[in-house]
Structure formats: structure tokens, C-alpha cells
Amino acid sequence: MKKINSLRIPVTRGLKDFYAMDMHLAYHAACAGQFNVVVFSRLAAAISVIRSALDQRQTKLPLAIETLDAAIETLLAVRKKGDETGIWEITGDERPSVLGGIDMAERCIGTLDVALLTQTAERLLKDVYGGQDA
Numbered sequence: 001m002k003k004i005n006s007l008r009i010p011v012t013r014g015l016k017d018f019y020a021m022d023m024h025l026a027y028h029a030a031c032a033g034q035f036n037v038v039v040f041s042r043l044a045a046a047i048s049v050i051r052s053a054l055d056q057r058q059t060k061l062p063l064a065i066e067t068l069d070a071a072i073e074t075l076l077a078v079r080k081k082g083d084e085t086g087i088w089e090i091t092g093d094e095r096p097s098v099l100g101g102i103d104m105a106e107r108c109i110g111t112l113d114v115a116l117l118t119q120t121a122e123r124l125l126k127d128v129y130g131g132q133d134a
Contacts, residue, residue, distance in 0.1 A: 009113055019049075023102045026042050027043065030089060030090040030098075031095070040082065047075070049117060050068065050108060050112070051105070052123075053120040054068070054108055054111075056120065063104075064107075067104040070101065071097050071098050071102070074094050074098055078094060
């Protein structure tokens with residue numbers, strides 16, 4: 001009996017642009033003083049989905065997971081600060097880590113497939129909302 005391979009749909013330019021827009025627009029909003037919890041959430045979600053998908057796929061790109069983890073840790077600090085003070089910003093010291101994560105996410109997204117990104121996003125959303133509808 002032949003083994004049936006699952007269909008792999010590569011990430012298209014449009015989907016890459018969608019993720020890039022979520023990350024870069026949020027980053028530039030933070031730099032321009034227009035950052036808020038909604039914009040922060042889009043940036044954090046995009047990086048987290050790509051990082052989690054890469055982890056499942058066991059990426060061969062050197063330092064990909066480490067770079068994305070560093071960006072996520074920085075974003076966790078930004079979130080904590082934003083939740084406590086109501087001031088949402090990425091400081092000058094935090095920007096290189098976040099920008100490095102964005103750049104790495106853009107480099108890595110082409111190695112993934114649409115189904116993996118979709119399933120990962122759905123799983124993370126379910127984890128965040130504890131199984132409740134979003």
C-alpha cells in the first residue's frame with residue numbers, strides 16, 4: 001500500500017506580506033509613539049505563531065528559535081510594563097531585540113506551510129482563551 005503524503009501548500013507572497021505588515025506596522029507605531037495593546041497584540045501574535053510553527057517543524061536556520069525567543073521575552077517585558085503603567089512602548093534598548101525577531105520571522109516564514117501556520121495560530125488562540133470561543 002502506498003503512503004499518502006499530506007499536501008504542503010507553501011506560504012505565498014500575500015501571506016508573507018500579511019505577517020510582515022502586522023509586525024512592521026506595529027514596530028513603527030511603537031517607534032512613533034502610537035503603540036497600544038491592540039497593535040502590540042498583532043506584533044506578539046505574529047512572532048509567536050511563526051516561532052511555534054518553526055519549533056514544530058524543527059527549523060534548520062541557525063539561531064532562529066533563540067532569536068525569536070529573545071524577541072518574545074522582550075515583548076513580555078513590554079506587555080508587563082504596558083499592563084502596569086498603561087504606557088505601551090518599545091524603548092530604544094528593546095528595539096534591537098524586537099527588530100531582530102521581526103527580521104528572523106520574515107526569513108523563516110517561507111520555510112513553513114499554510115496549514116502549519118493556520119493550525120499553530122488556532123492552537124495558540126485556543127491556549128490564550130482557555131478553550132473558549134475568541
